[in-house]
Amino acid sequence: MATTMDIQDRIAKLNWERQPQGLYEPIAYTMASGGKRVRPQLAILACEMFGGNTEEVAPAAIALEIFHNFTLLHDDVMDKADVRRGRPTVHVKWNDNTAILSGDQMLIEAYKQLSSVPASKLPKALQLFNQMATEICEGQQYDVDFEAQDHVEIADYLMMIRLKTAVLLATALKMGAYIANADEKAQEALYQFGINIGLAFQIQDDILDVWGDPATFGKAVGGDISCNKKTFVYLTALQKANGECAQELHMWYSQVNEDNTAKIAAVKGIFEQLDVRSACEKQVDEYTTHAMELLATLPQNAATEQLRQLAMKLHNRKL
């Protein structure tokens, strides 16, 4: 049986020493950059929770992790992001074309892993995976669209982060439950648990971008403000702001500066004046609470407890 430890080990030991090196080296580099391997762990725990054979879900768990890293690779090209997990991104270390082609190959590698799911469960597993992959691309497109839009509704933003972030966590969980032969209602509850922790996670990320500790956040604090990203924090502020204050926010968010120190301080000041932080934290709490309620309807065992802890750890990331 594959434990959550085993799966991390297997991901670390995937063999990328293949020819042509130019294709596989950037994949090895991307996969070696770590991360918490949350998605494969979720798939394994969901399978354990229903007493399933975790060996059967292992290929899908690995596929989900490769897929996740593929999205980061291509997103970094599209966002022109230079650093990921403290290291230069692939398109910086190599070039754009390498990032595109090695990314494509990673997507194919994900499907190669997935193809080792037991044959009887492959059609449904493939369908779940395809649905998720499609929704993530759609989420990424909405994210791009919203950048160019003057006005974004909070509901639209939530739809976008559900697609772009939450669906992958939710699918990892549902995949595990499906492979373990859980009934459809349980699969769906676990899927919704994933959606709720995913939404909480992303909004927490939006909060951390403003109020996070630079030492532990891993990204530059204020990055979203610098690039005028319409995050949950920003959209909540706009909703709370009166005419003058809203205009001030709009003014700052129409600027593209070399040095954003003043802008970050000013926008952060407006957010604090409007008491946006507590409103956002309340939203994170609500999603987390709802997630826990969903989990409480499912079998209670060691795996459930680990899922609960994992969700709390995502929630309690250092501010």
Add this chain to the structure above:
Amino acid sequence: MATTMDIQDRIAKLNWERQPQGLYEPIAYTMASGGKRVRPQLAILACEMFGGNTEEVAPAAIALEIFHNFTLLHDDVMDKADVRRGRPTVHVKWNDNTAILSGDQMLIEAYKQLSSVPASKLPKALQLFNQMATEICEGQQYDVDFEAQDHVEIADYLMMIRLKTAVLLATALKMGAYIANADEKAQEALYQFGINIGLAFQIQDDILDVWGDPATFGKAVGGDISCNKKTFVYLTALQKANGECAQELHMWYSQVNEDNTAKIAAVKGIFEQLDVRSACEKQVDEYTTHAMELLATLPQNAATEQLRQLAMKLHNRKL
């Protein structure tokens, strides 16, 4: 039963009117740009040849065509190609990011189509597809690598075009034969038939780039010479050239010019002086002959005859 006509019709009728438009419109644009739909036709004909149910192979046939168009889309970004089939490429009409993301979604759409292959045949169909997709990415990487290399062996070039071009045709054929329950030996013969017509096709393309009729070739004649592409024609010339002549070729191939009229004329002159064209045409003939020999070992019926004609049509493209 799905005929080769039906499959073209189904590809034309795929519904891309989905949200977000920014993701799906470039896919509709790419898929509407036509082409001869050779790959799905090969899959259908191979299935017919062995008396298979062509409805079973139809999803894979459509998947192969979407995959093929995905590779063109991403290749055009990487090659900075502005025109494809007489129309602006996606990254020109939209932008690079759109081409990357809509391309990713096309790759996923190919797998979505593939997932409708009968469940009992899905594992093997997925494995064939994954193998092919991997080899095509590898071929593209070798193509990139060879650009930067001083010296390329003809054998390496043949390996590269086998991966980049021939494997897709061969897999389409093998897929059809597999779905029709043909025995492994027949599947393999048909696969090799595809490899041989693929190699012949690509070398013919290299010939057409030099001696093609601009009115019918579809691309600018001399394009490979302009960008110093080490094609079969060029590598054959190098092999035949004595010291002085080889140096002259190297000299031209180290230039990057705005206007390539003189370069194209000079290099073409060297090719003709070395009688390269007949050597290349001989190679095309050999691959085509071998393909026909392989086809002769297989069941002879209307589908076989159509495959023979299709192969001859690819071979006899206007010079």
